[in-house]
Amino acid sequence: MAGLTILLLCVAVTACIYGIWATVSLRQSKHALRVANERVFSHHQGPLAETEQEKARMYRQRADEALDLTHTFQKFVPRQFVDHLAKSQATELRLGHAAEDEVAILFCDIRGFSGLSEIMQPQQLMRFLNSYFCRMNEPIHQNRGFIDKFIGDAIMALFDHPGGTAKQKAADALQAALDLRVALSLYNEHRAKSGYEPLGVGIGLHFGDVILGTVGSEDRMDTTVIGDSVNIAYRLETLTPRFNADIIISEQMRDILGDSPGLQTRLLDWVRVKGRRTPLRIYEVLNHLSKDEQKRRQAIQTEISEGLKCRIERDWDGALLHFYKAVGKNPTDSLPRHHILVIEQLRQRELDENWDGANEASSVG
Numbered sequence: 001m002a003g004l005t006i007l008l009l010c011v012a013v014t015a016c017i018y019g020i021w022a023t024v025s026l027r028q029s030k031h032a033l034r035v036a037n038e039r040v041f042s043h044h045q046g047p048l049a050e051t052e053q054e055k056a057r058m059y060r061q062r063a064d065e066a067l068d069l070t071h072t073f074q075k076f077v078p079r080q081f082v083d084h085l086a087k088s089q090a091t092e093l094r095l096g097h098a099a100e101d102e103v104a105i106l107f108c109d110i111r112g113f114s115g116l117s118e119i120m121q122p123q124q125l126m127r128f129l130n131s132y133f134c135r136m137n138e139p140i141h142q143n144r145g146f147i148d149k150f151i152g153d154a155i156m157a158l159f160d161h162p163g164g165t166a167k168q169k170a171a172d173a174l175q176a177a178l179d180l181r182v183a184l185s186l187y188n189e190h191r192a193k194s195g196y197e198p199l200g201v202g203i204g205l206h207f208g209d210v211i212l213g214t215v216g217s218e219d220r221m222d223t224t225v226i227g228d229s230v231n232i233a234y235r236l237e238t239l240t241p242r243f244n245a246d247i248i249i250s251e252q253m254r255d256i257l258g259d260s261p262g263l264q265t266r267l268l269d270w271v272r273v274k275g276r277r278t279p280l281r282i283y284e285v286l287n288h289l290s291k292d293e294q295k296r297r298q299a300i301q302t303e304i305s306e307g308l309k310c311r312i313e314r315d316w317d318g319a320l321l322h323f324y325k326a327v328g329k330n331p332t333d334s335l336p337r338h339h340i341l342v343i344e345q346l347r348q349r350e351l352d353e354n355w356d357g358a359n360e361a362s363s364v365g
Contacts, residue, residue: 095221098213102166104159104173104205104253105225105233106145108136108180111200111241113153129153132199135187139179143172148225154237158210158225170207170256174263174285177203177247181288202240205249205285206233207256228276235273236282243268244334247285254283262287264294266301268335270308272358279358297333300326307339311346312357319343 110116110132117125136155140147145159159173180203188198208229216222236248245268249257257263264286272279286294307322320343326336342359 095214095216095218098211100209100211101160102169102207102209103229104169104207105210105230106140106157106159106173106177107154107204107234107237108157108177109154109202109237111202132187135183136180139183140176143176143179145172145176148223156225156230156234166207166256167258167260170205170253171260173205173207173253174249174257174260177205177285178288181246201246202237203247204233204235204237204240205247205253206236207250207253208232231275232273232280235275239271239273239282243284243338245284246288249283249285251281251283264298266298267305267308269339270312270358272360279356296330297335300329300333300336303329304335304339307336308357311339311343314351314355314357316343316347 116128120128132153133150133155137147140155140157143159144161144164145157148156148158150156157173157176159169159176161169161172164172180201184199184201191198206229208227210225210227210229212225213223214221215224232250236250240246240248248268249265254265265283266286268282268284270279270281284297286297289297303322303326307319307326310316310319310322320340323336323339323343326333327340330336
């Protein structure tokens with residue numbers, strides 16, 4: 001009995017030693033295979049293939065994953081943005097990389113958003129914003145534009161019409177603005193059915209040079225678009241509630257659009273926007289309004305233009321005469337009353353001898 005016990009113990013020890021040896025040998029073999037595979041998969045941090053079939057499967061899997069990752073990142077950095085940077089023959093996206101281009105810039109912002117956000121719970125607010133953005137996304141993409149960023153409730157979009165002219169870029173942006181008004185109208189119909197108040201938005205459009213590039217630090221980088229043109233487009237959007245206008249464009253944008261078929265605009269004011277020394281004329285786009293409303297607003301264009309000329313010359317009485325005539329022609333239009341208020345304010349101020357007649361946007365009545 002003791003001999004049998006000793007025999008079994010020897011067999012167990014032998015089996016254990018063999019098992020250890022086999023395990024070590026297997027690990028060494030796998031290690032050798034992994035070393036060979038690492039020459040092929042040296043960039044990959046995950047499990048390595050051990051057969052040719054597994055390699056082929058992994059190649060396909062990695063290709064699919066890379067494509068999915070590309071599509072995901074395009075939601076954060078638009079493909080068009082990367083295309084602009086690629087024009088400079090850059091091989092990789094580095095901090096401080098920049099490219100210049102002429103584009104049309106659009107800013108769209110919800111009116112009264114602060115009041116809305118105060119009465120919503122955080123999750124409800126996020127659902128509302130995403131619902132709104134989803135509806136406002138398509139009009140931009142359908143007109144060859146791309147969203148550069150969401151800034152709170154605001155949308156900043158660029159229109160570069162690859163291979164197109166300045167007029168085509170401006171026309172794309174204008175059509176997108178008009179289509180945004182259509183999308184908003186449909187969204188408000190949906191909100192009405194759910195018992196919610198309608199939304200209003202303001203849109204500002206400008207055309208000019210911008211710099212597209214990367215900013216930040218080595219461990220946290222972001223893409224951005226900067227330049228005087230971006231500032232102008234943003235400031236024009238902020239003026240929409242002051243002028244009771246849905247869409248405001250700069251004089252440069254209007255000049256580029258030129259004789260575009262069906263374009264309906266009217267002169268609003270001669271202003272100096274914050275952050276810019278040179279004043280500019282700004283115009284209201286009327287295309288989305290009814291024909292009758294377009295006629296009523298355009299009927300006072302002569303009086304508005306002549307009144308502005310008088311204001312620039314510091315002829316306060318002459319300016320008021322024209323603006324009051326405009327009130328008589330269209331009593332419901334807020335534009336002439338805006339100009340009357342501005343004249344009354346200017347009369348009370350001591351103006352510098354170099355004053356150029358421009359209204360400071362920050363003090364527009």
